[in-house]
Amino acid sequence: MWRAVEGAVGLGMGTVQVFTQAPAQWGVKRTDDGWQGKILQADVVERWKAACGGAGFGVTVVHDSYLINLASGDADLWGKSVAAFEHEFKRCGQLGVTYLVTHPGSHLGTGEEAGLGRVVEGLVEVFGRAPDEKTVVCLEVTAGQGTSLGYRLEHLRDVIRGVEGVNKKWGRRLGVCLDSAHLLAGGYDFRGRKYAGFKRELEKTVGVDRVKVWHLNDSKKDLGSRVDRHEHIGLGFVGLEGFKPIVRDKDWATVPKILETAKAKHDSGRDWDAINLEVLRSLEK
Secondary structure, three states: OHHHHHHHHHOOOOOOEEOOOOOOOOOEEEEOOEEEEOOOOHHHHHHHHHHHHHHOOOOOEEEOOOOOOOOOOOHHHHHHHHHHHHHHHHHHHHHOOOEEEEOOOEOOOOOHHHHHHHHHHHHHHHHHHOOOOOOEEEEEOOOOOOOEOOOOHHHHHHHHHHHHHHOHHHHOOEEEEEEHHHHHHHOOOOOHHHHHHHHHHHHHHOOHHHEEEEEEOEEOOOOOOOOOOEEOOOOOOOHHHHHHHHHHOHHHOOOOEEEOOOOOEOOOOOEHHHHHHHHHHHOOO
């Protein structure tokens, strides 16, 4: 994980998002004592903290495993997901990570209301098992593919309200992660002059202050497509007019902004991350 910090520093970035394990693998396995996961070794934690300290990264982000599904109606999968998310949450605590981003999950045909209820139940379970962890859990808006939840801001609002209804303190440990590609695919148009209307809708649902992380990605698919396909900045349907109001908005001045575009080389030999960052910074003026 510390190599990600080194790479971000080399590109002139001010924060980083990492996985604490392979994103397409479970971090827990069943034992006689229930689901168990490996705790990070002390030397890994020390190298991570030293790298972040040296880089001046006061805020860092982790994304959980893509396999976790707190909305699942399958009891075994839901239990495994809760255990895996608890494991991720505690690893973030070891590392001193500020924000843990998670997708709300997929209801798999059981209905949105039931799925959102299970997300609430899962988060309550995890917070109850790890009451002293400081990492803020950020619910990420999704594109809404298949039966995925989170493509409406109201979904995130309802999960937050549900957790608050059980324990207000736990509700304060929830934030929101906005993804520009997901928002557009989910039907939110924030491009150009439509940004003000989007901002009003954001405020009346989850609230501007609840947004703790931005994922800045262009989209290969257009407005309302409900298809999650990231594109390099300015080359998709979000376009430069979509990113300009985001990077200029003072409300997001201190909010970490993460590039999740393809990690590859441009034909010129430059890293696409460097090019995407350059394009975004050119829009700040």
